[in-house]
Amino acid sequence: MSDKRERILAAAEALIAHCGFHGMSMQLVAKHANVATGTIYRYFADKETLLRCVHEERLHEVSHAILQNVDTNDPGYAQFRQLWLNTMRYLQDNPDSLCYRIQYEASPLFNREEEHQINERYFKPVFEFFERGREAGLFRDMPAELLGFLALENLMLLSQKCTKGCIELDECLYQQLLDASWNAILKR
Amino acid sequence: MSDKRERILAAAEALIAHCGFHGMSMQLVAKHANVATGTIYRYFADKETLLRCVHEERLHEVSHAILQNVDTNDPGYAQFRQLWLNTMRYLQDNPDSLCYRIQYEASPLFNREEEHQINERYFKPVFEFFERGREAGLFRDMPAELLGFLALENLMLLSQKCTKGCIELDECLYQQLLDASWNAILKR
Amino acid sequence: MSDKRERILAAAEALIAHCGFHGMSMQLVAKHANVATGTIYRYFADKETLLRCVHEERLHEVSHAILQNVDTNDPGYAQFRQLWLNTMRYLQDNPDSLCYRIQYEASPLFNREEEHQINERYFKPVFEFFERGREAGLFRDMPAELLGFLALENLMLLSQKCTKGCIELDECLYQQLLDASWNAILKR
Amino acid sequence: MSDKRERILAAAEALIAHCGFHGMSMQLVAKHANVATGTIYRYFADKETLLRCVHEERLHEVSHAILQNVDTNDPGYAQFRQLWLNTMRYLQDNPDSLCYRIQYEASPLFNREEEHQINERYFKPVFEFFERGREAGLFRDMPAELLGFLALENLMLLSQKCTKGCIELDECLYQQLLDASWNAILKR
DNA sequence: GATGAATGAGCTTTCATTCAT
DNA sequence: TATGAATGAAAGCTCATTCAT
Structure with a gap:
């Protein structure tokens, strides 16, 4: 069982909270969630959808x-x-x-x-x-x-x-x- | 006397209001304020300062x-x-x-x-x-x-x-x- | 007996024909051929070989x-x-x-x-x-x-x-x- | 006077000719034309337009x-x-x-x-x-x-x-x- | 054999900033 | 002062390929 989706959501939230909308990049989210960039796109169609x-x-x-x-x-x-x-x-x-x-x-x-x-x-x-x-x-x-x-x-x-x-x-x-x-x- | 400064401020404000932080770029601000991109930097040190x-x-x-x-x-x-x-x-x-x-x-x-x-x-x-x-x-x-x-x-x-x-x-x-x-x- | 190989070939051909070289991805071929991505690699060493x-x-x-x-x-x-x-x-x-x-x-x-x-x-x-x-x-x-x-x-x-x-x-x-x-x- | 536009066109042509549609990337075109990537986009709206x-x-x-x-x-x-x-x-x-x-x-x-x-x-x-x-x-x-x-x-x-x-x-x-x-x- | 989730290099494109004019 | 062409780092996103199941 994988909690990747939740980890991605949490990473995005934390990044926006601390670095603002413009300090949150998909690559950073990936890094903080400990997944590859491409993995995010298996769970969310694009950045807007993730947000x-x-x-x-x-x-x-x-x-x-x-x-x-x-x-x-x-x-x-x-x-x-x-x-x-x-x-x-x-x-x-x-x-x-x-x-x-x-x-x-x-x-x-x-x-x-x-x-x-x-x-x-x-x-x-x-x-x-x-x-x-x-x-x-x-x-x-x-x-x-x-x-x-x-x-x-x-x-x-x-x-x-x-x-x-x-x-x-x-x-x-x-x-x-x-x-x-x-x-x-x-x-x- | 020039109102360029005020035009730039207004353009930045309107763009962020309508398009969000991520929809506001310096070139767009320049276009809306009817000045050249470089001109913005004569009035404001950088983007953060402008904001x-x-x-x-x-x-x-x-x-x-x-x-x-x-x-x-x-x-x-x-x-x-x-x-x-x-x-x-x-x-x-x-x-x-x-x-x-x-x-x-x-x-x-x-x-x-x-x-x-x-x-x-x-x-x-x-x-x-x-x-x-x-x-x-x-x-x-x-x-x-x-x-x-x-x-x-x-x-x-x-x-x-x-x-x-x-x-x-x-x-x-x-x-x-x-x-x-x-x-x-x-x-x- | 399986016709997977032929389905893959046909899918690749059709995709290139209709969408061009750049519109043909291995995942798209897989989808059109109704097989898993990995399956293609059981029949063809890599993309170039497939082509x-x-x-x-x-x-x-x-x-x-x-x-x-x-x-x-x-x-x-x-x-x-x-x-x-x-x-x-x-x-x-x-x-x-x-x-x-x-x-x-x-x-x-x-x-x-x-x-x-x-x-x-x-x-x-x-x-x-x-x-x-x-x-x-x-x-x-x-x-x-x-x-x-x-x-x-x-x-x-x-x-x-x-x-x-x-x-x-x-x-x-x-x-x-x-x-x-x-x-x-x-x-x- | 600048011949950047022509250099970009020539670089794109040569790359496609020698490396195929899929071997031509905008970065490579830029490098061969001796301009920055961003510069291409001052002359051509996007890749398709360039082609x-x-x-x-x-x-x-x-x-x-x-x-x-x-x-x-x-x-x-x-x-x-x-x-x-x-x-x-x-x-x-x-x-x-x-x-x-x-x-x-x-x-x-x-x-x-x-x-x-x-x-x-x-x-x-x-x-x-x-x-x-x-x-x-x-x-x-x-x-x-x-x-x-x-x-x-x-x-x-x-x-x-x-x-x-x-x-x-x-x-x-x-x-x-x-x-x-x-x-x-x-x-x- | 077959699957498809996962990877990460590499793609197209944008954009803050600079600088010759 | 003012310009806007030029830059190149970095953005969002794709995709050939792998591998645990």
């Missing part, structure tokens, strides 16, 4: 991580708290993944269709949570995507600042940020 | 735009509101600038030192506003950078989603978002 | 086709006519074979030694016919190879023009061309 | 060479003789050009449209000669293209055989071949 696959693969992971231990029978805040903590932990624990994602999603490779498909495929339960909260009059009267964005997706840029060392968080700030997110989406 | 200059130049602009009509004698909310509206307007009116900035700041070109310098140089008044608010017990007990981030910088990703067509905003949502930002930083 | 074999194989076929129904007891013109018609029919019926042959023989793979060997091995009867005609004072006083060339081999380029659609032949032109070949080699 | 240009350029030359000293006031045979000798001399004197042409015209790069355009552009006077001869009842009742082919173009394959050393010509054979061509197209 898209990294993105999708990682979002698939994210969606798993986010939903862990979220019990739809819990009260709203408990669920939200779990979602928020899961998100934050994943972002902090996977700085390469985050750094890759921001660069990818800001690039012209990424577009509305892809965003839509990925939300549909991986993040439905998350949006349903916000949907339910809104219908229960708990959250602001906004599309679930927007609520989700304000509460969770927004954490990406914040987390990036931490990773880059621009901001340092302690336990107390952590608590405050969780609270800030909650207050942002809460109906008055 | 850094685009970033700094635009943040300089942003800082002007954000502070317009903000009167430090106004009540806190009024000042905040003005800052928020200025920020949002600039982001929406300059999608290339936004798109460039996110890509640049996610790239390895950007680091803590640069961030710090730029904040120091251009955004001091903004941070001072949040500082004062916090000291007056209005805002959460957080570093001004973090308050500023939650209230304003966070709007970048949101704005990008609009630009890419993933989210559509109407007047009502606009109002809600302003309110959400305000609630995020407000002390309970 | 040489296609050439030889086809010339072997040609020599058979050309000599069909040629009776050395017939008068000279009758024999010539049969040779000419056989040649022309084969060329028209096997456009891939023709196209391959011209490309191969124009390439540096092909040289005097190979030409000589093939003539010796497969086309002896043809040359003997021209030899006899010349000695009987019917044909020009030229080496048999040259007579054969003028009368038959020359038809290759003509046939290629037809295949590529540059020239269209009807029954009447056909007759004239046969006559032209005959007159070219005839002693005055 | 097409070599072909057109050389046919342009051929057409000049063929028509030298052909006087339309001369008798038919004199004109024909001059055309034939010109053609033969050019072919013998420019073996690379010939070898290139046969390979190119046998390849899938070459098609009816290109053939037609080139005939139209460069070989009109030649076809007109055969046209006039036919209308005067001197030549066979065939399209001028076919007469031209039988009398002149056919010499390519013959000349290739000489170049490759498969056939050797002396003055006497030369005379006979000229005569053979004349007899091939002559009306009985």
Whole structure:
């Protein structure tokens, strides 16, 4: 059994994260993944396809991580708290993944269709949570995507600042940020 | 007097915004700016320098735009509101600038030192506003950078989603978002 | 018993004919022949050998086709006519074979030694016919190879023009061309 | 003034002639033409374009060479003789050009449209000669293209055989071949 | 015998940068 | 100052060949 595919994905992600889009070449990916250049092309049609696959693969992971231990029978805040903590932990624990994602999603490779498909495929339960909260009059009267964005997706840029060392968080700030997110989406 | 320098900066920004880091070559920049390739090197030492200059130049602009009509004698909310509206307007009116900035700041070109310098140089008044608010017990007990981030910088990703067509905003949502930002930083 | 060898030869010929020397790769040959890449190397030492074999194989076929129904007891013109018609029919019926042959023989793979060997091995009867005609004072006083060339081999380029659609032949032109070949080699 | 373009064309022609289509790489062309690889791309959009240009350029030359000293006031045979000798001399004197042409015209790069355009552009006077001869009842009742082919173009394959050393010509054979061509197209 | 995943040298092409004009 | 032709290293990708199964 071979894990070449996963090694290639990981190498591409790490290279982009550390050296940027322009510092990632197929030859370097091959070297870091410990395979021959040609081997990459047995798994991915071309560079663009590889980049898209990294993105999708990682979002698939994210969606798993986010939903862990979220019990739809819990009260709203408990669920939200779990979602928020899961998100934050994943972002902090996977700085390469985050750094890759921001660069990818800001690039012209990424577009509305892809965003839509990925939300549909991986993040439905998350949006349903916000949907339910809104219908229960708990959250602001906004599309679930927007609520989700304000509460969770927004954490990406914040987390990036931490990773880059621009901001340092302690336990107390952590608590405050969780609270800030909650207050942002809460109906008055 | 010649506007070549500005034309080059604009061309670089637009190319990265529309074609990504990898779609921007010096010859393409030259063509779009209507100058010879060699001319670029009379104004910028090399490609990296050019990219850094685009970033700094635009943040300089942003800082002007954000502070317009903000009167430090106004009540806190009024000042905040003005800052928020200025920020949002600039982001929406300059999608290339936004798109460039996110890509640049996610790239390895950007680091803590640069961030710090730029904040120091251009955004001091903004941070001072949040500082004062916090000291007056209005805002959460957080570093001004973090308050500023939650209230304003966070709007970048949101704005990008609009630009890419993933989210559509109407007047009502606009109002809600302003309110959400305000609630995020407000002390309970 | 397996026809893999023949399938490989046919695939190589067809690919070169339709896509040129540079459009023929071993993996493409394998795919078209419905075998694994490695399998080709069980039948042919390397690519060059494969190409040489296609050439030889086809010339072997040609020599058979050309000599069909040629009776050395017939008068000279009758024999010539049969040779000419056989040649022309084969060329028209096997456009891939023709196209391959011209490309191969124009390439540096092909040289005097190979030409000589093939003539010796497969086309002896043809040359003997021209030899006899010349000695009987019917044909020009030229080496048999040259007579054969003028009368038959020359038809290759003509046939290629037809295949590529540059020239269209009807029954009447056909007759004239046969006559032209005959007159070219005839002693005055 | 720079002759880089011509040097590149010549290098490409020679390489294909001696090493075949697959032995000609852009790097090798650059080396033989004494320019940098990138320089080729300032003169030719890509490899295919370069190959097409070599072909057109050389046919342009051929057409000049063929028509030298052909006087339309001369008798038919004199004109024909001059055309034939010109053609033969050019072919013998420019073996690379010939070898290139046969390979190119046998390849899938070459098609009816290109053939037609080139005939139209460069070989009109030649076809007109055969046209006039036919209308005067001197030549066979065939399209001028076919007469031209039988009398002149056919010499390519013959000349290739000489170049490759498969056939050797002396003055006497030369005379006979000229005569053979004349007899091939002559009306009985 | 037969397979096809893997290899890495070598292909075409691009592009940051230089420099003679 | 400004130009843009020229450079050649390095990019993305292909493909003849091998070899463990």
